[in-house]
Every structure is written in C-alpha cells, then in structure tokens.
Amino acid sequence: MKKTLVSALTTALVVGAASTTFAAANPFSDVPADHWAYDAVSQLAADGVIEGYGDTTFRGNQNITRYEMAQMIAKAMAKSDVSAADKALIDKLAAEFSDELNNLGVRVSNLERNADMVKWNGKVEYTYKSNRNTDESLKNNSDHLLFRLEPTAEVNQNWHVHARLDASTEMDSDSPAKDTDEDKVDLKRVWAQGNYNNFQVKLGKFAQIDDDSIFDTTFSGAEVSFGNKVTFTAGAGRLNFSDYYGSGEDKYAPHKIVDDNAANYQYAGLGYADGKFVGGVDYHHLNADNFYYLKDGLKKTSDKDLKTNRTNNEDTANIWLVKAAYQFDKTNGLNGFYANNTSADDLDKAWSAQYTYKGAQAENKGTWGAWAAYRYLGDNTALFSTFDALLQGQKGWEIGANYTPFKNVVGTLRYGNGKDISTDTKVENLFGRIEVFF
Template sequence: MKKTIVSALTTALVVGAASTTFAATNPFSDVPADHWAYDAVSQLAADGVIEGYGDDTFKGDKNITRYEMAQMVAKAMAKNTSGADKALVDKLAAEFADELNQLGVRVSNLERNADKVKWNGEARYTYTNTKVDDDGDAKNELLFRLEPTAEVNNNWHVKARLDAKLNASEDGENDISLKRAWAQGDYDNFSIKAGKLPMQVDGDSILDSQMTGAALTAGKDVKFTVQGGRWDLSDNNGVNSSIVAGAAAAGEQKASVGGVGLQYDKGNLSAGAAYHRIGSDAFRGADGYGDHDTANIWSVNGKYHFNDNVALGGMYAQNTQADNYKKAGSVELDYKGAKAENPGSWGAYVAYRHLGQNVALAPTYDGAWAGTKGWEIGTNYAVAKNTVASLKYFNGKTIAGDNDASKVFGRVQFLF
C-alpha cells in the first residue's frame, strides 16, 4: 500500500493533542506559507515526527513506504495523547504493527502491560536550623522518594511511596521504609481507598501523616469523606514530641483514627469542615492533656483566590477533650507559586500560625511546628525544569513556655 507524505499528515491530529502552538518558521523550501498543509508540516517537523530530506525539501507528493510511515507513527506514539487522538494512534499502530515491531516499538498486549506501571518521585536536600531560646539544632537531610502507580483496570490502581533518608550531617546508614501502599478505586463522583494511605481529612494542615485503614469520598463540587483505621504515632517526624513521649511512656505507639469531612471546591472558593476522634493512652501522658485517652478535634478551613496570582486561606481547629494547648489556627496570603514544569516561575507567602500541640498533632508546615506560634514567610523558585528551590523562615514563641522560637528551612527538589 502506497501513500503520499501529504496523506500521512493525519498524524498531525496526534501532535495537536500534545502541542497547541504551530512552529513559527517552515523548515522546508518546497512548502509555501499559503499551502493547505503548511501549519501541519511545520508542527510535525518542530515536534520531530518528520525530518524531510537533506536538501531542505519536504517532497510532499513523493510516495512513501510502509516502513517510512511506521517511523512517523512510532514518533507520534511517543506523544502523550488521549481521546480521539489516541484512538487514531492505536488504529495506525495496528495497521503498521509488523513494521513497528521491526523498529523495536512495543505494541503487543503483553508488552503494553509494562506501560501500566508509572514511576514518579524526587530526590531532595533539606537544611533546617531550629532554635528555642539559645538552644539550636541544625540538620542536613537527603531523601530519595519513589511513588509508583500500577494500573489494575480502568477503575482501580495500586499506589505506594518508598522513602530512603540519610542524615547528611552524620553520613551514616540510611533509613529505607515503605511509607504508603494502598489500592484506589475511582468511579464517577466516587472514590475508595484501602491500605496504608495518606490522611484524607485535614492532611494538609494538622494531620500530615498516614494511616492503615480505608477511606471513602463521594461527590463532585461538594465532597464528603469518611476515613477510619490505625495511626502509628512513631512513623512521622511531625508528630509533636509530647504525644510521642506519652506513647513511649504508655507503651502504646498506635492510635485508632476515625474522621469525617465535608469540602466544597469550585471556582475561586474552597471551604470545608471536619471532625476527628483519635484514641490512644499516649494522650494521658501528654503535657496539658489531663486524664483523657481520646482526642475530639473539630476543624474548619477556607481559601479564596482573588485572581490567578493572589489567594488568602486559613484554618481553625480545636480539641475539645484537651485541657490546654487545644487550639490551632493559621492565616496565609499566597502570591503565585513555583511550577516545576515552568522554569523561572516563582511564588511567595506570608502567614501567621498558632499550633497548639494537643490539636495540631502532625502539622504540615515546614516553618512553624507543633507547640509554637508566630510569623512565617517563604518563597520558592523553579530553577530549571523539574527543579525547585524553597526557602522559609519562622519567628515566634513556644506556646507552653513563651520561649523565643525560630526556624530556617531550605530545600532543593529534583522531581521526576
């Protein structure tokens, strides 16, 4: 079967899904700007799907072989396509399967299964210098993280997180651990997760950790989430030291976790409320907790985007079971934000935080920590594609003793 190169321009539909801007100049002398295929030819050349001939001509009326067509199909397959464009690629791949196999392109069903496992991750360096009065603690940490996602079928995936940490100050043995592993089923306006998964309610404020259990989320603009399971109080460096000490004294590292949340997110506004009940004898030994073995935590949150660059958000939480240090709140003003895929993008923020240690059990913030209150500022910058540098500074007081407290935080992330 013979085809002209011009007829092969059906692959331009594929390229259009990955790039919406046509090339500014035409690399071929025999395709004038007023030719019907000018835009498609220019874009295909810019994206590396076609190369032309050594004399800078395209020869659009020249018949091509199936092998030459397969080369173009292979390059189009390398684009991340979806919908109708993906259907076109699949049809072309089936037509030229033998030639693609000769080129080493994987098209068999068994080989396609390998593409169902996707790997993301990061390598990062973090420096922190934390001070309470004149007592300082500087740390240098290296972390290598892998986050694979394996497709089971159209609805179900298995996800995981594997962390390898090294204290660069001591240059000793690294700590490798499987932090998370869960199955996730996604349906229309419905999602279920089971395994060791990230906290699904208030995970971006006062409970930045993981639990072993299950969670269900339903809804679209308004989402209802319920979660339940077991929380290991020792597996997260962010858990406040008083709770960890209480867990050690009680000989109980596990806590039961149950929570519900309601979250609205549409347009420029997001807002929500949540409730948690957490049970553990570790609370009995915590400073300011009293003779209670449970935490009853209520929280509210909200964020409004004034435009594409500026947003104001905040949260408030209270543990009604604790005697002291039972309130937490944060107000933050954001400007822009670094995007890893966009070199040169940047952002900055200023915030005031009050993190009572008996309610902010595992706060997510890199500056202020559980048991402190004060101001925090920060900035981030995309140094290069998939490379982001962040710098943060917190200055305030400890809530319990009113001691001076500060923290310098710096991080460089290499994302892949």
C-alpha cells in the same frame, strides 16, 4: 470479518473520542447519504482511519482481511484524545491483532504494553533545618537527604495501585538522628484506588483528607469519597504514632509518652469547591491506651517534667477543623484553618492564616512565589503538623519564598519567628529545601 462490523468497532474507538461533530464530506460513492453508517463512515474517512479502495468505493458488505483490520487498529492507536474506555477497547483489539500490527511496524508485545501501564515519578530532596530557642540558647541543626520513588500501576480503567518508597539519610554530625538507624529505605505508602463517576475508594496505607494542615498523616485503612462540587469523605483504620514521633524528632515531643503507639482512627469531612473558593469541615477521632495530653505551662526539659505535667483522664482525641482558601486572581490568594480538640483541657486550639503571592511551578523555569503567615499550633491539637518554620507547640509569624531556577528544580526558604506556647520563650526557625523532580 465484515466491513459493517469493522465500522461499528472503529466508530466506538475513534468517533466516540472525536471532538468534532459529523460534518465531513463522504468520499465513497457506494455509501449514500441515507445509509445508516453514512455519518460514521464519513468521519472515519476524514480522520484517516479508513481509506476504502482506489475506485472511490467503500464496499461495506465485503469481507476484509486481518491485515486490513490491523491497519485500522494501528490508525486508531495513533490517536491521543481517547477516553479510558476507548483505550481499553483499543488495547484488546491490539492484543488480538498483535502479529499483524508487528508486521506493520506497530510494536505491541505484552512486555511493552505492561510497561506502559506502570509510571514512575519521584524526586531527590535536600533539607536543612535550624531550630533555636533564643531565650535558653538552645540550637538544633539538621541536614537531611531524601530519595523518593512514587510508582503508579494501572490495573484496569478504574483501578490503580500507588506507592511511595523513601530512602533517607542524615548528613550532619550534630543531629540527634545521627546516633540512630536513620539511613534506611521505607515503604511509606501503598494503596489501591478506584475512581468512578463521582465516587472514589482507597484501600491500604495512604494520606488522608487534611494533609495540608495539622494532619499530615499516613494511616492504614480504607476511605470512600462521594460527590463532585460538594464532596463527602470518610475513612477508618489504624495510625502509628512512631511514624511521626520517632528518632530524629524533638526528644521531648508530647507523644513520646503515649504508651500505645497505635491508635484507632476515624475521620469524616464535607468539602466544597467552586472556582476561586475551596472550603471544608472535617472531624478526626483517635483512640489509644494512655493517650496523655500536655498541660499549659510545661517546661520541656526532661522526661520527668513531661510525666509530671500531663493529664491522664482521656484516651481519645476529638478534633474539629474548618478550612478555606480563596484565589483572588492568578497571583493573590488567602488560605487558613481553625481546629479545636474538644477532649483536651489545655493547648487545645490550632489555627493559621496565610497570604500567598504567585508560586513556583516545577515545570516552568523562572516561576516564583512568596507568602506570609501567622500560625498558632497548640500541642494537643496540631498532632501531625505539616508546617516547617513554626512547629507543633509554637506560635508566631512565618515568611517564605520559592523559586524554579531550572525546569523540575525548586528551591524553598522559610523563616519562622515566635514563641513556645507553653513556656513563652522565644523561638526562631530556618528551613531550606532543594527538590529535583523526575
């Protein structure tokens, strides 16, 4: 192999990732300033990738050994500030010269290289909930323990495979979920994701664009997204209602009466992000057989009441949502949304406004945050609400705080006080959670 070829390869590996311009002095007497490779050779020498020979010569036209090439690859592998494309090229060269690199003490066995392509993150989470209807002296407490793994595997420089695996159990004896098969392990999400310049595609089972408001949903299908500062996102697939209204939830939740648990689902959204401001407009369409809506004034006390207090002239949901957030400085921010289900006659609106001060950061011990919000979550619009202190079908105030007592350990406390939208009875909810990240 010629040194001139090595210069070209190593330039692509190292010079392409260098953060400085070519300004290093040339240490080699046989590479004049007008040589085509002068800048590259000078910078590579300054970066320590090439050393030349002891007599201050580079000898660019001389054949080199595989061992000398392996030395250059090893030095390129030691650099951390390389692009994905450069890393892919380094990996290919490392595989070709693996024997020589092993002799140099640089271990690049296939097993180790493949292991580096899979990353594991996760958490252990304990959650306590106490939901109370103070007018009717009803109370429901629950203690939930979750173990979550989220692996990511690299396919190539553009494609990765993601997954979410949850093992959960109910720890209390008075939870409705205790009488069901709640101690289980579920593959909650698995999808392939391709990232390109200003373009992204997802295929599989994943969360969609509004997982920060009333659509905390996982569905099976496909999604494409275009843009950078201004983005357009669209997706389509199938959504399973039983994933969200299964055992352990309110037995009189409105979607218990959906005869077809699977719904066809399509959505599209236009987003904008510029510094302190983030906003967007989204549309969601669901279609399922016998997709009933609740009537305003429903007293949720029995299955019979549910069946007699519903409308059945629609099999679809058409929900429009506008959302925005503004971060005034490092400590103060506002966010909110407004949504309307145009297919529902009653309980067809949902909205929220929240002020946030600071915020706990899992990686920084001692950080904390607090917030106050008012939320109105109509039953027929907040179908898959993300909120914990005020629930679907409720309105009122929420206050909360989070704190990081140790690195990667975050505690959260939320308190909600308001009313049931349909019955106007008073509700009071307490939510506490400890998360340990790894």
